[in-house]
Amino acid sequence: MKIVEFTKDKLEEYTNLINQSRADWPQYRRFTAEQVESMYLSNRTYNQKRHLLAYLEEVLVGEAIALVDSSNQDNSTHGILYCSVLPEYRNSGVGQQLVESIKKRLKQNDVKSLETYVPHDCEVSKKFYDKLEFTETEREIQLRFYLDKEALEVKKPAGIQIRQAVFPEDKKDFLNLWNTSYSSVDSVFSKMTSESFDEFINFPGVESCCFLATKEDSGKVVGIISNYFDPVYNKEKGVLEATIEMIAVEETYLRKGIGSGLTVKSLTWMQSHGIRVAQARVFSSKLNSIEFFKRNGFSVEKNIIVYKINLSN
Numbered sequence: 001m002k003i004v005e006f007t008k009d010k011l012e013e014y015t016n017l018i019n020q021s022r023a024d025w026p027q028y029r030r031f032t033a034e035q036v037e038s039m040y041l042s043n044r045t046y047n048q049k050r051h052l053l054a055y056l057e058e059v060l061v062g063e064a065i066a067l068v069d070s071s072n073q074d075n076s077t078h079g080i081l082y083c084s085v086l087p088e089y090r091n092s093g094v095g096q097q098l099v100e101s102i103k104k105r106l107k108q109n110d111v112k113s114l115e116t117y118v119p120h121d122c123e124v125s126k127k128f129y130d131k132l133e134f135t136e137t138e139r140e141i142q143l144r145f146y147l148d149k150e151a152l153e154v155k156k157p158a159g160i161q162i163r164q165a166v167f168p169e170d171k172k173d174f175l176n177l178w179n180t181s182y183s184s185v186d187s188v189f190s191k192m193t194s195e196s197f198d199e200f201i202n203f204p205g206v207e208s209c210c211f212l213a214t215k216e217d218s219g220k221v222v223g224i225i226s227n228y229f230d231p232v233y234n235k236e237k238g239v240l241e242a243t244i245e246m247i248a249v250e251e252t253y254l255r256k257g258i259g260s261g262l263t264v265k266s267l268t269w270m271q272s273h274g275i276r277v278a279q280a281r282v283f284s285s286k287l288n289s290i291e292f293f294k295r296n297g298f299s300v301e302k303n304i305i306v307y308k309i310n311l312s313n
């Protein structure tokens with residue numbers, strides 16, 4: 001087997017590979033080359049990327065990618081890992097060699113840890129990462145809201161206006177609130193820069209919409225939410241799904257119905273686009289956020305295990 005570094009001329013070949021090798025991942029969405037480029041190659045949130053391809057007799061059979069954000073708050077460096085192998089080449093050591101090669105390269109660059117996400121019912125992946133000595137650290141809960149369930153009622157907290165965000169005008173406020181509300185979260189997700197926000201908001205091929213909650217008297221932004229759906233993916237999978245990507249309310253304005261107001265506004269936007277199911281993902285340790293979504297009619301559907309490995313010893 002030959003393991004080589006990814007180069008941009010292999011983008012089409014690579015996109016075809018991941019669309020085949022990840023097709024059986026639960027919730028896998030097919031990506032275009034343009035989306036792959038935006039997620040993995042140009043993505044500025046992660047200033048270090050390691051990207052390896054495995055060839056067997058000139059056939060591309062597997063890949064592993066590590067995205068590393070070296071600007072993380074605690075000054076240590078963490079990476080996110082994705083690895084996939086074509087079904088017919090699995091269970092023959094390809095994935096293991098790819099992950100070991102990625103680990104070696106990351107260690108040389110002083111990356112301290114690596115994490116990956118596995119659906120709790122995906123036994124093959126769990127076994128794979130167990131064997132590679134990753135350990136389960138946390139779970140992510142996926143919640144869903146079925147839009148045909150009940151008529152939505154728009155709640156409006158007193159003194160608060162909810163309106164659609166307009167970019168770039170609202171970018172600074174949106175980013176500020178997001179970064180302050182997330183600064184306490186211990187994970188690979190770090191502060192979003194202006195450039196990474198631009199990439200996030202202009203992700204190719206998706207319909208997105210952000211709303212803001214502002215104070216009626218001063219216009220101060222006290223809550224944000226962002227939503228998107230991928231019409232091509234929906235069509236291909238025969239589903240009508242959209243995702244609440246991020247939601248945050250400023251600390252001093254919590255428990256006043258602002259988060260609910262933003263959620264209802266987003267669900268209404270989704271309904272107007274024919275969406276049937278809204279989903280959100282929250283770390284299992286964030287009990288308040290889970291409670292919040294349940295209170296707003298979401299139900300817990302799936303959980304995803306976060307597996308981690310320490311590279312510093």
Ligand SMILES: CC(C)(COP(=O)(O)OP(=O)(O)OC[C@H]1O[C@@H](n2cnc3c(N)ncnc32)[C@H](O)[C@@H]1OP(=O)(O)O)[C@@H](O)C(=O)NCCC(=O)NCCS
Nearest residue numbers: 246247248249254255256257258259260288289291292295
């Ligand atoms: C999740 C979040 C957006 C909720 O915003 P909010 O404006 O405080 O929520 P609401 O006032 O609309 O809450 C509605 C209901 O949700 C539940 N809820 C909200 N916050 C809760 C908390 N801290 N503890 C327990 N239940 C809570 C309650 O049932 C609440 O109704 P009640 O106040 O009448 O009891 C906010 O806590 C937040 O910004 N968290 C940090 C960011 C985050 O975790 N985002 C989610 C992942 S993307």
